[in-house]
Amino acid sequence: MTASKGAGEVFVAFLKLGLTSFGGPVAHLGYFRDELVVRRRWLDDHAYADLVALCQFLPGPASSQVGFALGMMRAGWPGALAAFIAFTLPSALILLAFALTAAAITGTAGGGALHGLKIVAVAIVAQAVSGMARNLCPDRERAAIAVLAVAMLAFMPGALGMVGAIVAGAAIGLALGRGAGKPADRHLALPVSRSGAVGAIVAFFALLALLPLLAGWSQALAVFDSFYRAGALVFGGGHVVLPLLDAEVVQRDCVTPDVFLAGYGAAQAVPGPLFTFAAYLGVV
16 A cells, blocks of 8 residues: 555544544544444554553643554554544634634524534544444453542542553553563554654653743734744643633633633534644634
C-alpha cells in the first residue's frame, strides 16, 4: 500500500467518523474501536488500549489525539493529517456556520434533540466499556485496577483524579509485572523518530512560554495564546476545558455567557470532537 493510498483510506474512514461520532470524547473512543479495531482490523484491542492510555495521559483532546495517532500508525504523517482533518472538519464547519448566523439551540425541539443525542452516547460508551473490559480485564488483578481507577475518578474529579488513576495503575501494573518472566510484547508502535519526538516536546514548551510574551503584538496572537494554553493545560477531554475557555473569553468580556453557552450547546449537538467549539468562539 502506498502512502497516498493509505492516506486516502484513512481520510475516508475518519470522514465517516467525523460525520457520525456524536457524544463527546469517551463516546468517540467507542466509535473508533468499533470501526477501526473490530470492523477494519487496523490494530488489535491491546494496541488500541495502549494508545488510549497514552493519549489520556497527555493534555489536550484525547479522542482527537487517538485519531491522529491511528492515522499515523496506518499511513505515516500523511495519514495522521488526513485523520485529523477528516475527523475535525465537519463539526468545525457546522460550528463556524452557527457562529456566523448567530443561531441557537432553543425550545422544546432543540432540547429534546440534544437529550436524545446524550442518551445515544451513553449506550455507545456502555458498549465500548463492555467490549474493552472483556479483553483487557480478564482476571481479578486487572479488574481490581479498573475498579480502583473508577473509585479514584469518582472521589477526585478533574485532572487530579485522571493523572492519579493513571499513575496508580502504572505503579500497580509495574509491581505485578515484576517476576513474571518473559516481558510483555510491544503492542504499540508509532512511526516517530526520537529526534522528531524531542523536537515536538521542545516546540510544545517553547510555545507555552513564548506566546504570552508575544500576545501583546496583535489580536490574532492573543487569541492564539489563549486557546493554546487552554489546550495545553487541560486533562480529561473536551468538557474539562470549558472552565479554561470561560476564563479566557467570558471573564475577559470577549464573549457573553449566553453566547458561550449557546455555542457549547451547539457543539454538543454536532458530531466530531467537542474542541471544535473553539472555531465558534474564534468567530464570535
